Amino acid sequence: MTTSIELLKNNPTQEIGIYIHIPFCKKKCEYCDFLSVAINGVIQDNYIVSLIKELGNDPFQNPVKSIYIGGGTPSLLKPKQINTIITHVNKLFNFISPEITIEVNPDDISDAWIKEIKDLGINRVSVGVQTFYDEELEYLGRRHNAKKAIEACKIISNYFDNWSLDLIFGIPFQTKERWKENLKIAVELNPSHISTYNLTFEKGTPLYEKKLKDKPDDDFCLDLYKYAEIYLYSNGYEHYEISNFAKKNYSCIHNLIYWHNEYYLGIGTGAFSFIDNLRCANISSIEEYIKYPGKKQEMDYLTDGEIKLETLIQHFRLSDGIHEKSYLNRFSTHIDEDFGPALNNLIENGFLEYNQGIYKPTAKGFYLNNEIGRQLLDCIK
Ligand code: SF4
Numbered sequence: 001m002t003t004s005i006e007l008l009k010n011n012p013t014q015e016i017g018i019y020i021h022i023p024f025c026k027k028k029c030e031y032c033d034f035l036s037v038a039i040n041g042v043i044q045d046n047y048i049v050s051l052i053k054e055l056g057n058d059p060f061q062n063p064v065k066s067i068y069i070g071g072g073t074p075s076l077l078k079p080k081q082i083n084t085i086i087t088h089v090n091k092l093f094n095f096i097s098p099e100i101t102i103e104v105n106p107d108d109i110s111d112a113w114i115k116e117i118k119d120l121g122i123n124r125v126s127v128g129v130q131t132f133y134d135e136e137l138e139y140l141g142r143r144h145n146a147k148k149a150i151e152a153c154k155i156i157s158n159y160f161d162n163w164s165l166d167l168i169f170g171i172p173f174q175t176k177e178r179w180k181e182n183l184k185i186a187v188e189l190n191p192s193h194i195s196t197y198n199l200t201f202e203k204g205t206p207l208y209e210k211k212l213k214d215k216p217d218d219d220f221c222l223d224l225y226k227y228a229e230i231y232l233y234s235n236g237y238e239h240y241e242i243s244n245f246a247k248k249n250y251s252c253i254h255n256l257i258y259w260h261n262e263y264y265l266g267i268g269t270g271a272f273s274f275i276d277n278l279r280c281a282n283i284s285s286i287e288e289y290i291k292y293p294g295k296k297q298e299m300d301y302l303t304d305g306e307i308k309l310e311t312l313i314q315h316f317r318l319s320d321g322i323h324e325k326s327y328l329n330r331f332s333t334h335i336d337e338d339f340g341p342a343l344n345n346l347i348e349n350g351f352l353e354y355n356q357g358i359y360k361p362t363a364k365g366f367y368l369n370n371e372i373g374r375q376l377l378d379c380i381k
Contacts, residue, residue, distance in 0.1 A: 003296075004265060004273035004280055005056070012061030017257040020051060021268030022071040022083060022372065023286055026107075030211070031138070031143035033202040033272040035284055036072040046290055048081050052088050054267050054282075054293035059092050066099045066254035069122075075108035075121075080115035099124055099162075099253040106152035107144040118159045125156050126164040126195075132185045135177055136171045141206070142197075147370055148173045153189040162250060164193035170221040171199050172214030179224045180231070185374065187235045192250035192303055195243050196228050222367060242317050259318050261311040267294075278304045302329070308338055316352070321360025334361070342379035346372060 024043050025036045028156040058168050069082070069368060102117060106116065114125070131137055132146045134168070144152070156163050169179055173340060186194055188305050194267050201208045220280040229239055237245035241259060244252065257264050266273045281298040302310075308331055316324035327335040335343070346352040351365040351372050365372055 003229040003276045004278055005294075007275040007278060008062050008265065009058075012304055013063075014263055014275070015065050015192065016275070017066040017068065017254050017264040018064055019254070019264055019266045019268075020067065021045075021266065021271040021282075022069060022074040022077060022091075023269045024076055025070070025073045025356075026076065026105075027143055028141070028206075029198060030139070030203070031205055031207040034072065034207050037286065039076075042078070043076050043081065045081065048084055051085060051267055052288045052295040055088060057092075061094060063096045064089070064093045064098050065096055066257060067101070067154055068254040069102045071103055073105050073108070074102050075104035075113070075123045078098060079113065079120060082117055082122070083120050090121075101126055101164075101252070101254055103128065104152070104156075105144065107154035108148040109155055109207055111155050111158075114155050114159050120268070123160070124162045125160050125166070126166065126193075126252075127152060127156060127191075128166045129153065129186070130166060131171060131178075132176075132182050133174075136174060136178070138340070139171060139173070140168070150185070150189070153191070158189060160193060163191050164252065165189065166195045166197065167223040168197050168199050170212065172216060174216070174224075176227065178225060180227065180288045183228055183231050187232070193244070193246045193252060194232060194237060195245050196225070196232075196245070198225065217343075218365060225367070233365075238319070239366075240319050241272050242369055256318075259314045261307070261314045277304075277307060305338075307331075308333075309376055312339060312376055313374045316359075316361050316365065316372045318367060319366075321352070321358050324357045324359070339376060339379055342376050346375055351375075 003092070008016065021035070021042065023036045024039045027038050028036070028337045043159070049154050051323065069085070095265070100122050103126045109127075109257060112161065120172070129149045130140060130142060132149060134145050137145060148355055154163060167182055167186060201212055201215055233239060236247055238248065239245050240251050244255070246252070263275050264273060265275065266282065269282055269286050269289040271282050273280050279300045279302060280296045283292065283295045283297045311330070312322065322335070324335045346365070349353055351364055351368065352359050353362050361369065
């Protein structure tokens with residue numbers, strides 16, 4: 001069976017993004033259903049060794065346009081470990097001034113650590129603030145407090161122009177006033193990018209098991225979301241993806257690879273790769289991964305129809321939507337031939353608009369984005 005790494009080697013001109021998963025946190029947050037485990041001490045070098053083994057030692061020709069070190073909590077890594085990872089990727093791949101992002105927890109941030117990672121070539125930081133209210137942070141089970149979050153953002157902004165701040169809305173008992181204040185503080189800190197996520201109550205998380213009764217109603221959450229849209233826009237942030245806002249030229253290059261349904265290589269436990277028509281996921285057990293780096297737990301060979309469908313669904317998360325010419329260039333079929341009836345229906349029902357060759361989501365299409373996917377799926381059944 002062909003692996004994602006073999007597919008890349010067969011396709012040396014294919015540009016990619018690389019995702020590296022660090023599945024460790026100091027403690028699990030109440031709402032978290034990401035692949036991560038709580039650890040007491042430091043991240044052991046044996047996990048880093050496995051990441052290197054998964055990549056191997058044979059060089060690739062493929063140009064890399066982004067590297068994203070996500071988690072988990074990558075800010076638990078020592079700069080030396082980050083250096084080992086970046087140096088190895090740099091040795092194997094053809095860098096084209098890639099965006100190199102690391103996710104960080106405010107609690108881990110010190111001036112010295114941020115300075116060191118900048119010196120290693122990291123050029124974008126994404127900080128998980130979530131809220132500037134201590135009661136809300138406690139409710140979510142985060143380990144930092146509001147004071148530390150502000151301090152961390154100030155340190156990051158001293159070293160990076162390109163940095164992102166995550167906020168969560170729809171936290172039980174959050175008032176609209178508090179949400180407004182969260183956005184105001186965020187804007188004052190002046191990140192180049194802000195992500196706003198609606199808190200989800202995922203089955204299997206402590207939040208779902210213990211606190212589902214506290215869940216605020218959807219209309220209230222939509223109201224908070226609409227406020228964020230207007231406020232952030234009026235402060236110079238473009239709403240370029242359902243949950244993401246950026247100043248001009250500061251959209252996240254790595255995440256755009258996912259939203260454009262382009263190719264990426266995922267390294268580490270549970271990491272997904274998508275190359276050609278293969279989507280695969282690494283084994284999610286850390287012990288197994290350390291023993292057998294790169295072992296897969298899922299391998300899906302997608303049909304052309306599935307890739308087309310996913311490409312549209314992902315593009316319709318973006319305010320830019322999709323140009324019919326780019327669809328034609330990629331698939332050699334016209335978007336109308338493949339999805340005409342569904343697209344017309346979505347336009348008639350106010351989810352999409354069409355103008356000069358571009359299909360893009362309307363405000364309603366942003367708010368009720370799942371409906372777009374559902375109608376497109378019906379079309380190919
Ligand atoms: S820090 Fe992030 S990955 Fe870790 S437990 Fe909290 S939400 Fe999950």
